[in-house]
Amino acid sequence: MKIQNTNKDKIGFQRWIAAFGIILFIGKIIAWKLTNSDAVFSDAMESIVNVISAFMGLYSLHLAAKPKDEDHPYGHGKVEFVTSGIEGALIAIAGIMIIYEGVHSLIVGKTLDKLDWGIAIIAATAVVNYLLGYISIKRGKAESSLVLISSGKHLQSDTITTLGVVMSLIVVYFTKIYWLDSVVALIFGAYIIFVGYKIVRKSLSGIMDEQDPEILNHIVQILESNRKTEWIDVHNMKIQQFGSSLHIDAHITLPWYYSLREAHKEMENVILLLAKNVKRNIEFNFHMDDCRTVSCPVCQIKDCPVRERDFVKRVEWTPENVTLEIKHTVE
Numbered sequence: 373m374k375i376q377n378t379n380k381d382k383i384g385f386q387r388w389i390a391a392f393g394i395i396l397f398i399g400k401i402i403a404w405k406l407t408n409s410d411a412v413f414s415d416a417m418e419s420i421v422n423v424i425s426a427f428m429g430l431y432s433l434h435l436a437a438k439p440k441d442e443d444h445p446y447g448h449g450k451v452e453f454v455t456s457g458i459e460g461a462l463i464a465i466a467g468i469m470i471i472y473e474g475v476h477s478l479i480v481g482k483t484l485d486k487l488d489w490g491i492a493i494i495a496a497t498a499v500v501n502y503l504l505g506y507i508s509i510k511r512g513k514a515e516s517s518l519v520l521i522s523s524g525k526h527l528q529s530d531t532i533t534t535l536g537v538v539m540s541l542i543v544v545y546f547t548k549i550y551w552l553d554s555v556v557a558l559i560f561g562a563y564i565i566f567v568g569y570k571i572v573r574k575s576l577s578g579i580m581d582e583q584d585p586e587i588l589n590h591i592v593q594i595l596e597s598n599r600k601t602e603w604i605d606v607h608n609m610k611i612q613q614f615g616s617s618l619h620i621d622a623h624i625t626l627p628w629y630y631s632l633r634e635a636h637k638e639m640e641n642v643i644l645l646l647a648k649n650v651k652r653n654i655e656f657n658f659h660m661d662d663c664r665t666v667s668c669p670v671c672q673i674k675d676c677p678v679r680e681r682d683f684v685k686r687v688e689w690t691p692e693n694v695t696l697e698i699k700h701t702v703e
Contacts, residue, residue: 385511389523390426392504396497397423407490409544410477410557411537414470415494418530418564421466425459425526453578453613456522460571463526463564470561477554484553487545491538498534501527514651522571529567533560578613587611587618588691594649595642596689601672602626602638604663605687609694617653620646625699628662629678635660661699669702 397419404412505527512520540556543549577584588611595606605625612619624642626635643656663671668681687693687700 385508386426386520386523389504389508389527390423392500393419393423393426396500399493399497403490403493406486406493407484407541408482409484409487409490409537409541410470410474410482410554411540411560412490412494413473414557414560414564415497415530415534415537417466417470418463418533419497421459421462421526424462425455425523428455428458431455453575457572457575457579459522459526460568460573460575462568463571464568467561467563467565467568470557470564474554474557474561477557478551482550482554484544484550487541491541491545494534494541495538498531498538501534502531505531522574525571526567529564533563536560583611583695584613585691587613588695591620591646591650592689592691592694594646595694598645599689600638600641601674603642604667604671604673605661605700606642606689606694607699608659608697617655618650619655619657621657621659622694623659623661623699625661625663625667627673627676628664664699666701667699670700 397416400412400416400419403409404416505524508520508524508527510524512522512524536556537560540553544553588609591609591611595603603624604627605623607623607625609620609622611621624639626638630638639658639660643658646656647654665680668679669684670687671679671683672686673679684702687702693700
Protein backbone atom coordinates (compact mmCIF):
# COMPACT_ATOMS: atom_id res chain seq x y z
CA MET A 373 0.00 0.00 0.00
CA LYS A 374 1.30 3.45 -0.87
CA ILE A 375 0.51 6.73 0.85
CA GLN A 376 1.82 9.82 -0.92
CA ASN A 377 2.34 13.20 0.72
CA THR A 378 2.57 16.41 -1.33
CA ASN A 379 6.08 17.89 -1.84
CA LYS A 380 7.00 21.45 -2.74
CA ASP A 381 8.79 22.34 -5.95
CA LYS A 382 12.39 21.35 -5.21
CA ILE A 383 13.49 21.59 -8.81
CA GLY A 384 12.71 25.29 -9.16
CA PHE A 385 14.71 26.10 -6.03
CA GLN A 386 17.66 24.03 -7.27
CA ARG A 387 17.67 26.13 -10.44
CA TRP A 388 18.12 29.24 -8.31
CA ILE A 389 21.01 27.60 -6.47
CA ALA A 390 22.68 26.80 -9.80
CA ALA A 391 22.19 30.36 -11.10
CA PHE A 392 23.57 31.99 -7.96
CA GLY A 393 26.44 29.49 -7.95
CA ILE A 394 27.59 30.74 -11.35
CA ILE A 395 27.37 34.38 -10.28
CA LEU A 396 29.31 33.77 -7.06
CA PHE A 397 31.96 31.74 -8.89
CA ILE A 398 32.54 34.57 -11.36
CA GLY A 399 32.87 37.03 -8.48
CA LYS A 400 35.46 34.87 -6.71
CA ILE A 401 37.48 34.37 -9.89
CA ILE A 402 37.60 38.15 -10.31
CA ALA A 403 38.76 38.49 -6.68
CA TRP A 404 41.45 35.83 -7.22
CA LYS A 405 42.77 37.53 -10.36
CA LEU A 406 42.88 40.87 -8.52
CA THR A 407 44.63 39.58 -5.39
CA ASN A 408 46.68 36.53 -6.52
CA SER A 409 45.68 35.01 -3.16
CA ASP A 410 45.84 31.26 -2.45
CA ALA A 411 43.07 31.66 0.13
CA VAL A 412 40.82 33.27 -2.48
CA PHE A 413 41.81 30.52 -4.91
CA SER A 414 40.64 27.95 -2.37
CA ASP A 415 37.29 29.70 -2.16
CA ALA A 416 36.99 29.85 -5.94
CA MET A 417 37.77 26.13 -6.26
CA GLU A 418 34.98 25.28 -3.86
CA SER A 419 32.64 27.48 -5.89
CA ILE A 420 33.43 25.45 -9.00
CA VAL A 421 32.18 22.42 -7.08
CA ASN A 422 29.11 24.44 -6.04
CA VAL A 423 28.24 25.08 -9.67
CA ILE A 424 28.82 21.49 -10.81
CA SER A 425 26.96 20.10 -7.81
CA ALA A 426 24.02 22.44 -8.34
CA PHE A 427 23.52 21.22 -11.91
CA MET A 428 24.01 17.61 -10.86
CA GLY A 429 21.45 18.12 -8.11
CA LEU A 430 19.06 19.64 -10.63
CA TYR A 431 19.45 16.60 -12.89
CA SER A 432 18.96 14.17 -10.00
CA LEU A 433 15.77 15.93 -8.89
CA HIS A 434 14.40 15.71 -12.43
CA LEU A 435 15.26 12.01 -12.56
CA ALA A 436 13.96 11.28 -9.05
CA ALA A 437 10.62 12.87 -9.97
CA LYS A 438 10.06 10.36 -12.77
CA PRO A 439 7.38 7.76 -12.03
CA LYS A 440 8.13 4.09 -11.48
CA ASP A 441 8.60 1.93 -14.54
CA GLU A 442 9.32 -1.70 -15.36
CA ASP A 443 13.06 -1.24 -14.96
CA HIS A 444 12.75 0.79 -11.75
CA PRO A 445 9.87 -0.67 -9.68
CA TYR A 446 10.88 1.40 -6.64
CA GLY A 447 11.25 4.62 -8.61
CA HIS A 448 14.36 6.69 -9.33
CA GLY A 449 14.88 8.26 -5.90
CA LYS A 450 18.21 6.49 -5.28
CA VAL A 451 19.83 8.82 -7.81
CA GLU A 452 19.86 11.52 -5.11
CA PHE A 453 22.31 9.43 -3.09
CA VAL A 454 24.51 8.90 -6.16
CA THR A 455 24.71 12.58 -7.12
CA SER A 456 25.23 13.59 -3.50
CA GLY A 457 28.13 11.14 -3.28
CA ILE A 458 29.70 12.55 -6.46
CA GLU A 459 29.32 16.03 -4.98
CA GLY A 460 31.16 14.95 -1.85
CA ALA A 461 33.96 13.44 -3.95
CA LEU A 462 34.29 16.66 -5.96
CA ILE A 463 34.50 18.66 -2.74
CA ALA A 464 37.33 16.42 -1.51
CA ILE A 465 39.19 16.78 -4.84
CA ALA A 466 38.86 20.56 -4.61
CA GLY A 467 40.41 20.38 -1.13
CA ILE A 468 43.37 18.41 -2.49
CA MET A 469 43.91 20.99 -5.24
CA ILE A 470 43.83 23.78 -2.67
CA ILE A 471 46.42 22.06 -0.49
CA TYR A 472 48.66 21.51 -3.52
CA GLU A 473 48.49 25.19 -4.49
CA GLY A 474 49.14 26.30 -0.89
CA VAL A 475 52.22 24.08 -0.52
CA HIS A 476 53.54 25.29 -3.86
CA SER A 477 53.17 28.93 -2.83
CA LEU A 478 54.94 28.32 0.49
CA ILE A 479 57.89 26.80 -1.35
CA VAL A 480 58.10 29.29 -4.22
CA GLY A 481 56.65 32.38 -2.50
CA LYS A 482 54.32 35.05 -3.89
CA THR A 483 53.09 38.60 -3.28
CA LEU A 484 49.50 39.77 -3.09
CA ASP A 485 47.79 42.85 -4.55
CA LYS A 486 44.52 44.82 -4.27
CA LEU A 487 43.48 43.05 -1.09
CA ASP A 488 40.88 45.71 -0.28
CA TRP A 489 38.91 44.82 -3.40
CA GLY A 490 39.32 41.13 -2.68
CA ILE A 491 38.01 41.54 0.86
CA ALA A 492 34.90 43.41 -0.35
CA ILE A 493 34.02 40.90 -3.08
CA ILE A 494 34.60 37.79 -1.00
CA ALA A 495 32.69 39.17 1.98
CA ALA A 496 29.67 39.83 -0.26
CA THR A 497 29.72 36.25 -1.57
CA ALA A 498 29.84 34.95 2.01
CA VAL A 499 26.56 36.66 2.87
CA VAL A 500 24.80 35.28 -0.23
CA ASN A 501 26.20 31.78 0.34
CA TYR A 502 24.99 31.64 3.93
CA LEU A 503 21.47 32.74 3.06
CA LEU A 504 21.23 30.22 0.20
CA GLY A 505 22.61 27.44 2.41
CA TYR A 506 20.19 28.19 5.24
CA ILE A 507 17.18 28.19 2.93
CA SER A 508 18.35 25.05 1.11
CA ILE A 509 18.81 23.03 4.33
CA LYS A 510 15.47 24.21 5.69
CA ARG A 511 13.63 23.20 2.52
CA GLY A 512 15.61 19.98 2.22
CA LYS A 513 14.58 18.87 5.72
CA ALA A 514 10.98 19.88 5.15
CA GLU A 515 10.86 17.92 1.88
CA SER A 516 13.23 15.10 2.94
CA SER A 517 15.56 15.83 0.02
CA LEU A 518 19.18 14.73 0.45
CA VAL A 519 20.14 16.81 -2.59
CA LEU A 520 18.87 20.07 -1.09
CA ILE A 521 20.32 19.25 2.33
CA SER A 522 23.73 18.38 0.81
CA SER A 523 23.68 21.54 -1.30
CA GLY A 524 22.79 23.63 1.75
CA LYS A 525 25.53 22.11 3.91
CA HIS A 526 28.02 22.64 1.12
CA LEU A 527 27.00 26.28 0.77
CA GLN A 528 27.27 26.82 4.52
CA SER A 529 30.68 25.13 4.66
CA ASP A 530 31.65 27.44 1.80
CA THR A 531 30.48 30.36 3.94
CA ILE A 532 32.74 29.29 6.82
CA THR A 533 35.76 29.01 4.55
CA THR A 534 34.86 32.31 2.88
CA LEU A 535 34.73 34.11 6.23
CA GLY A 536 38.10 32.56 7.08
CA VAL A 537 39.45 33.86 3.78
CA VAL A 538 38.15 37.34 4.54
CA MET A 539 39.79 37.33 7.97
CA SER A 540 43.10 36.09 6.55
CA LEU A 541 43.04 38.77 3.86
CA ILE A 542 42.45 41.42 6.50
CA VAL A 543 45.39 40.16 8.56
CA VAL A 544 47.67 40.00 5.51
CA TYR A 545 46.49 43.44 4.39
CA PHE A 546 47.64 45.04 7.64
CA THR A 547 50.70 42.87 8.43
CA LYS A 548 52.07 42.24 4.93
CA ILE A 549 52.97 38.67 6.04
CA TYR A 550 52.09 37.04 2.76
CA TRP A 551 52.89 33.44 3.70
CA LEU A 552 49.92 33.49 6.10
CA ASP A 553 47.68 33.47 3.06
CA SER A 554 49.03 30.08 1.96
CA VAL A 555 48.76 28.65 5.49
CA VAL A 556 45.09 29.64 5.63
CA ALA A 557 44.55 27.94 2.26
CA LEU A 558 46.07 24.72 3.64
CA ILE A 559 43.80 24.80 6.69
CA PHE A 560 40.66 25.30 4.66
CA GLY A 561 41.75 22.73 2.11
CA ALA A 562 41.88 20.12 4.90
CA TYR A 563 38.47 21.25 6.19
CA ILE A 564 36.93 20.98 2.73
CA ILE A 565 38.25 17.42 2.36
CA PHE A 566 36.59 16.52 5.69
CA VAL A 567 33.25 17.99 4.56
CA GLY A 568 33.47 16.02 1.31
CA TYR A 569 34.15 12.81 3.23
CA LYS A 570 31.07 13.30 5.42
CA ILE A 571 28.83 13.84 2.39
CA VAL A 572 30.21 10.75 0.65
CA ARG A 573 29.72 8.71 3.84
CA LYS A 574 26.08 9.81 4.10
CA SER A 575 25.43 9.00 0.47
CA LEU A 576 26.96 5.52 0.70
CA SER A 577 24.82 4.74 3.73
CA GLY A 578 21.71 5.52 1.67
CA ILE A 579 22.87 3.49 -1.33
CA MET A 580 23.67 0.52 0.93
CA ASP A 581 20.30 0.84 2.72
CA GLU A 582 21.97 1.49 6.05
CA GLN A 583 19.42 1.94 8.80
CA ASP A 584 18.82 5.60 9.61
CA PRO A 585 18.48 5.74 13.43
CA GLU A 586 16.65 9.08 13.35
CA ILE A 587 13.96 7.88 10.94
CA LEU A 588 13.54 4.53 12.70
CA ASN A 589 13.27 6.17 16.11
CA HIS A 590 10.65 8.64 14.84
CA ILE A 591 8.48 5.88 13.38
CA VAL A 592 8.75 3.70 16.47
CA GLN A 593 7.80 6.64 18.72
CA ILE A 594 4.67 7.22 16.62
CA LEU A 595 3.65 3.57 16.89
CA GLU A 596 4.43 3.29 20.60
CA SER A 597 2.57 6.46 21.60
CA ASN A 598 -0.52 5.55 19.52
CA ARG A 599 -0.59 1.76 19.80
CA LYS A 600 -3.86 -0.09 20.26
CA THR A 601 -4.32 -3.21 22.33
CA GLU A 602 -5.22 -5.11 19.15
CA TRP A 603 -1.74 -4.44 17.80
CA ILE A 604 -0.16 -7.24 19.78
CA ASP A 605 3.27 -6.98 18.22
CA VAL A 606 5.29 -5.23 15.54
CA HIS A 607 8.60 -6.75 14.48
CA ASN A 608 10.98 -7.37 11.57
CA MET A 609 10.76 -3.72 10.53
CA LYS A 610 13.02 -2.54 7.71
CA ILE A 611 13.16 0.94 6.21
CA GLN A 612 14.63 1.87 2.84
CA GLN A 613 15.10 5.38 1.47
CA PHE A 614 14.56 6.27 -2.17
CA GLY A 615 15.36 9.97 -2.33
CA SER A 616 12.60 11.67 -0.34
CA SER A 617 10.47 8.51 -0.27
CA LEU A 618 10.45 5.68 2.25
CA HIS A 619 9.68 2.00 1.83
CA ILE A 620 8.68 0.32 5.10
CA ASP A 621 8.51 -3.45 5.58
CA ALA A 622 7.17 -4.86 8.85
CA HIS A 623 5.23 -7.71 10.46
CA ILE A 624 2.24 -6.91 12.66
CA THR A 625 0.71 -9.51 14.97
CA LEU A 626 -3.09 -9.41 15.32
CA PRO A 627 -5.61 -11.69 17.09
CA TRP A 628 -5.87 -14.95 15.17
CA TYR A 629 -9.65 -15.00 15.38
CA TYR A 630 -10.01 -11.75 13.41
CA SER A 631 -11.69 -12.05 10.03
CA LEU A 632 -9.62 -11.07 7.03
CA ARG A 633 -11.58 -7.82 6.81
CA GLU A 634 -10.97 -6.96 10.48
CA ALA A 635 -7.26 -7.76 10.26
CA HIS A 636 -6.84 -5.71 7.09
CA LYS A 637 -8.64 -2.78 8.70
CA GLU A 638 -6.24 -2.80 11.68
CA MET A 639 -3.27 -2.99 9.36
CA GLU A 640 -4.57 0.02 7.44
CA ASN A 641 -5.02 1.90 10.72
CA VAL A 642 -1.31 1.43 11.40
CA ILE A 643 -0.40 2.56 7.90
CA LEU A 644 -2.62 5.64 8.01
CA LEU A 645 -1.20 6.58 11.41
CA LEU A 646 2.35 6.57 10.03
CA ALA A 647 1.39 8.32 6.81
CA LYS A 648 -0.30 11.09 8.78
CA ASN A 649 2.69 11.72 11.04
CA VAL A 650 5.61 11.20 8.66
CA LYS A 651 5.95 14.01 6.13
CA ARG A 652 7.34 11.88 3.33
CA ASN A 653 6.04 9.72 0.52
CA ILE A 654 5.72 6.25 2.01
CA GLU A 655 5.24 2.83 0.45
CA PHE A 656 4.23 0.10 2.90
CA ASN A 657 4.59 -3.65 2.77
CA PHE A 658 3.04 -4.95 6.01
CA HIS A 659 2.73 -8.67 6.68
CA MET A 660 -0.07 -9.78 9.00
CA ASP A 661 0.81 -12.47 11.56
CA ASP A 662 -1.73 -14.34 13.65
CA CYS A 663 -1.07 -14.45 17.40
CA ARG A 664 0.24 -17.64 18.99
CA THR A 665 0.43 -18.95 22.56
CA VAL A 666 3.81 -17.25 23.06
CA SER A 667 2.09 -13.90 22.44
CA CYS A 668 -0.35 -14.25 25.35
CA PRO A 669 2.05 -12.95 28.05
CA VAL A 670 2.50 -9.66 26.13
CA CYS A 671 -1.05 -9.37 24.77
CA GLN A 672 -3.00 -6.53 26.43
CA ILE A 673 -6.48 -7.54 25.25
CA LYS A 674 -8.31 -7.91 28.57
CA ASP A 675 -11.42 -9.72 27.30
CA CYS A 676 -9.66 -12.07 24.88
CA PRO A 677 -12.03 -15.05 24.42
CA VAL A 678 -9.27 -17.52 23.59
CA ARG A 679 -6.43 -16.56 25.94
CA GLU A 680 -4.28 -19.58 26.79
CA ARG A 681 -1.73 -17.94 29.11
CA ASP A 682 -1.88 -15.08 31.59
CA PHE A 683 -0.76 -11.57 30.70
CA VAL A 684 2.66 -10.82 32.23
CA LYS A 685 3.76 -7.36 31.07
CA ARG A 686 3.55 -4.81 28.33
CA VAL A 687 6.56 -4.80 26.02
CA GLU A 688 7.53 -1.28 25.01
CA TRP A 689 8.36 -0.97 21.34
CA THR A 690 11.85 0.40 20.75
CA PRO A 691 14.12 0.76 17.71
CA GLU A 692 16.04 -2.23 19.04
CA ASN A 693 13.17 -4.70 19.33
CA VAL A 694 10.92 -3.74 16.39
CA THR A 695 13.74 -4.66 14.01
CA LEU A 696 14.07 -8.17 15.44
CA GLU A 697 12.92 -10.95 13.12
CA ILE A 698 10.99 -12.84 15.81
CA LYS A 699 7.83 -11.96 17.74
CA HIS A 700 8.22 -10.34 21.13
CA THR A 701 7.84 -12.47 24.21
CA VAL A 702 8.74 -12.30 27.89
CA GLU A 703 10.51 -15.66 27.75
